[in-house]
Amino acid sequence: MTTDRPTTDPRWIDEHGDEIDEDHRGLVYDIRTLVDRRRMLGIFGGIGLTTLLAACSGGEPAPSASATGGGTASATPSPSASAAASGPLDEVPDExxxxxxxxxxxxxxxxxxxxxxxxxxxSSFGSSTTVAQGVPLTIELTVRGAATGSALVGAGVYLWHCDRDGDYSLYSRGIENENYLRGVQETDAMGTVRFTSIYPACYSGRWPHIHFEVYSDVANAVASGPIVKTSQIALPEEVNGLVYATSGYEQSVRNISQVSLSSDNVFRDDGGIHQIASMSGSVAGGYTAALTIGV
Structure with missing residues (x-):
């Protein structure tokens, strides 16, 4: 189910705020031997816009949270996630x-x-050990089958994003020999992967985001096998503002003022309603971005 272009599927919310049915695509996956299981942390509530959008979606609602001027986004943890089927949920858009x-x-x-x-x-691995600098960010992605809501146990997730300067390792000038801010993990018994990273920049023309690909398992991921889902995580406005007010993110302040979720060329069709992460944490202590997706 791989895609290399933004989806053109019908979206989910009409002008009256009512949900529009979407055709779900099937999922073919092969559960293989689990490797390096990791404990899943709780899924935290969203902030402001996140909560409003979740209330309009057919996905799992998130408790509300607030971001204060002191740089803290407080959140009430939701009930513990379950591997059991929780009922159908909207499929995350292909991007x-x-x-x-x-x-x-x-x-x-x-x-x-x-x-x-x-x-x-x-950090980079291999011949370089350069460490990307920025506000700490933990990324928790929970993968579930859209048709049933069951956790996809043993799936492989490849995740990558830009650095504090808006550059991508292996491609951008000066960091062609770096490979930081890229990694693969296997979903645990709850369907969750957890990455330790830094908050990405907002670069010109794009809303702050994180890329990911879902594979049937890690073996297929590291062999560049068939991709089950390619999509992106959107980071919420409130936390973007807090992070970009810190040293090192100066260019992001200018760039974020020139783009919005509704104008972004990836998220604009539905405002990223199924892709906005729920946030908790603070600038000083670091943030956690959590998102549950249907595939």
């Missing part, structure tokens, strides 16, 4: 992998490199 996937489709392939399967993606 472009962009020009810098490093999955072999755009020249560079990092997926077959020893060291790509890891949870902490802040």
């Amino acid at each position: 472009t992998g962009g020009p810098y996937p490093a999955d072999g489709s755009k020249g560079v392939n990092v997926l077959d490199d020893s060291g790509i399967v890891r949870s902490d993606i802040r």
Whole structure:
């Protein structure tokens, strides 16, 4: 179910705020031996716009949270996630992998490199140990079958994003020999992967985002096998503003003022309603971005 361009599927909310049915695509996956299971942390509530959008969607609602001027986004944890079927949920839209996937489709392939399967993606691996700098960000992605809501156990997730300067390792000038902010993990018993990273920049023309690809398992991911889902995570406005007010993100302040979810060329069709992460944490202590997706 791979795609290399933004989806043109009908969207979910009409002008009256009512949900529009979407055709769900089937999922073919092969559950293989579990490797390196990781404990899943609780899924936290969203902030402001996130809560409003979740209330309009057919997906799992998130508790509300608020971001204060002091740089803290407080959140009330939701009930613990379950691997059991929770009923159908909307399929996350297919999106472009962009020009810098490093999955072999755009020249560079990092997926077959020893060291790509890891949870902490802040540093490069191999011949370089350069560490990407920025506000700490933990990314928790929970993958469920859209038709049933069951956790996809043992799926492989490849995740990547830009650095604090808006550059992508392996592609951007000066960091062609770096491979930081890229990694592969296997979903645990709850269907969740967890990555330790830094908050990405807002670069010109795009809303702040994180790319990911879902594979049937890690073996297929590192072999650049068939992709089950390619999509993106959108980061919410309130936290973007807090992070970009800190040192090192100065260019993001200008760039974020020139783009919105409704004008972004990926999220504009539905405002990213199924892709906006729920947030908790603070600038000082770091943030956690959590999202549950249907595939």
